[in-house]
Amino acid sequence: MTKKEFEDIYRQHFAKMYRLARTMLYDADESKDVVSDIFARLLREKYQPQQNQTEGYLMTAVRNRCRDVLNRKSMQERVEKHFLQESMQSQIVSMNDDDRLERLMQFIEAELPPLSQQIFRLRFLSEMSYEEVAQAAGVSKVTVYNHLSQSVQRIKEYFQQQTAKR
Amino acid sequence: MEQQDRIDQLVAENQELLALTKQAFIKREVEKESVPVDEEWEKFAAEHADELEALEKDEPRTATIKKLMGIVPYKVAAGIIGILFTVGVAFAAIHIVRMVSDPKPQTMQAEQTISAKPTSALPTDTVKTDTTANVKPIVFDNVALDKMLPQIAAYYHKGVDFQNADARQLRFYFVWKQNETLEVVLHRLNLFESITIELKDNKIVVE
Numbered sequence: 001m002t003k004k005e006f007e008d009i010y011r012q013h014f015a016k017m018y019r020l021a022r023t024m025l026y027d028a029d030e031s032k033d034v035v036s037d038i039f040a041r042l043l044r045e046k047y048q049p050q051q052n053q054t055e056g057y058l059m060t061a062v063r064n065r066c067r068d069v070l071n072r073k074s075m076q077e078r079v080e081k082h083f084l085q086e087s088m089q090s091q092i093v094s095m096n097d098d099d100r101l102e103r104l105m106q107f108i109e110a111e112l113p114p115l116s117q118q119i120f121r122l123r124f125l126s127e128m129s130y131e132e133v134a135q136a137a138g139v140s141k142v143t144v145y146n147h148l149s150q151s152v153q154r155i156k157e158y159f160q161q162q163t164a165k166r
Numbered sequence: 167m168e169q170q171d172r173i174d175q176l177v178a179e180n181q182e183l184l185a186l187t188k189q190a191f192i193k194r195e196v197e198k199e200s201v202p203v204d205e206e207w208e209k210f211a212a213e214h215a216d217e218l219e220a221l222e223k224d225e226p227r228t229a230t231i232k233k234l235m236g237i238v239p240y241k242v243a244a245g246i247i248g249i250l251f252t253v254g255v256a257f258a259a260i261h262i263v264r265m266v267s268d269p270k271p272q273t274m275q276a277e278q279t280i281s282a283k284p285t286s287a288l289p290t291d292t293v294k295t296d297t298t299a300n301v302k303p304i305v306f307d308n309v310a311l312d313k314m315l316p317q318i319a320a321y322y323h324k325g326v327d328f329q330n331a332d333a334r335q336l337r338f339y340f341v342w343k344q345n346e347t348l349e350v351v352l353h354r355l356n357l358f359e360s361i362t363i364e365l366k367d368n369k370i371v372v373e
Contacts, residue, residue, distance in 0.1 A: 003222045007207065015201040022196045023189045036210055043217045098193075105190040124188050125195070152180070155187055 001048045009054060010039055016055070017062045023101065024066040026125075034065045107158050108151075115139070116147045123148060266302075303343045311336045311361065315370060322348040325369040333361050333372045 014035060021031035038061045049057040108117060115137065122133040123144070134141045211218060306314045312334035319326045321344060328334050338358060342351060348365065355363050362373045 001221060003218045006218065006221060007211070010207055010210065011203055014203045014206060018201050018206075019193070019196045023193045026188070026192055032206065036206070036213075039210060040214060040217075043214055043221070046221070101186070101190045101193045104186060105194050108187070108190065109194075120187070121191060124184065125191055152183065155183055156179075159183060 001046065005048075006043065009042075013055060013058050017058055020059060020062045021066055024063070025069060030069060034062060034069060038062060038065060103162075104155075104158070108155070111154060111158075112151055113147075116151045119144055119147045120151050301343065301345045303341050306338060306340045306342065308337050308339060310334065311338065311372065314338065314340065314342075315363075315372065318342060318348075318351060319370050322351075324348065324365070327366075327369045327371045329371055329373050330361075336360055 017035045017038070018031055021034045022028065025031050025034065038058065041061075112120075119133055119137055119139075122128050122136050123130070128136065130141050130144050133144045137144065304317075312328065315326050336358075338355075340355065346354075348370075352363050352365060352370070355361065364371050364373065
């Protein structure tokens with residue numbers, strides 16, 4: 001493998017690997033580190049996967065690496081993310097996860113009011129308290145609570161439907 | 167206990183649901199984000215400059231091996247063809263050399279036979295024919311007459327006399343078969359319009 005070939009692989013796969021790490025770890029810097037570590041190992045071991053297997057190999061590496069990172073996390077984070085690990089354990093091909101999340105997001109975008117989506121983002125992605133969310137969204141704390149519980153209820157129903165379909 | 171299990175299960179389910187939803191949101195967010203690939207690559211290349219350089223140094227060897235692996239079948243085929251060709255050429259060359267060198271002993275034999283048995287029924291014609299077939303003609307390609315003629319004359323033990331000085335520099339393409347008699351050679355030379363050659367008193371005279 002030449003430097004150029006390595007660079008091509010890096011450039012071609014970085015974004016997708018990074019996005020997968022982000023969906024597992026949430027944190028941007030941590031995700032970049034994970035991807036960077038994988039490329040460093042690839043370089044060190046001078047291992048070149050078959051061309052058509054490169055993506056699969058790299059995505060699996062990201063998944064495993066993220067699992068390692070999560071394992072080292074505090075109990076609290078592990079509890080939250082543990083289920084993801086469990087549910088992802090059986091998924092080998094990244095596309096399956098992507099599909100699942102994509103369908104869920106399509107459901108949320110189509111079925112939940114924009115305000116509910118905003119409140120969910122502020123509460124869980126920005127990790128704000130109810131009070132902070134209420135301030136940021138310009139609504140009362142009760143409204144925040146109502147939107148969140150409704151959202152959770154709708155998503156639960158969605159999952160039940162999905163499970164019933166299988 | 168059973169109730170606790172049930173609660174645990176519900177909490178777990180909610181957690182999974184929340185986590186997945188969070189993931190879905192992040193996935194959407196990340197898709198919208200532009201990933202700074204160039205920047206990341208620059209950073210990575212700087213951190214791992216040595217290893218990347220090593221990759222470049224290793225490459226020529228592995229690349230050569232890989233390339234060799236790729237073309238080995240062709241190389242082998244080409245090699246075999248090359249060997250066969252060389253053998254063919256060598257064989258042909260040996261054969262030709264033999265063909266050329268064999269006549270000599272034959273001629274010798276013929277002469278010996280003739281001298282040993284002068285009365286032998288072996289016709290001189292036959293000997294001549296044999297020789298004819300085996301003597302390589304000498305080709306004068308654009309050679310001046312004053313160079314060509316002395317050679318021919320010497321072979322037949324004759325002298326040369328250029329009565330026409332201009333004729334010396336005339337150049338000809340002439341094929342001289344040494345087994346031809348001098349008369350025949352001169353006759354053929356005379357076919358060239360510009361010269362007249364005669365045999366007079368043991369001398370080839372150019373007029």
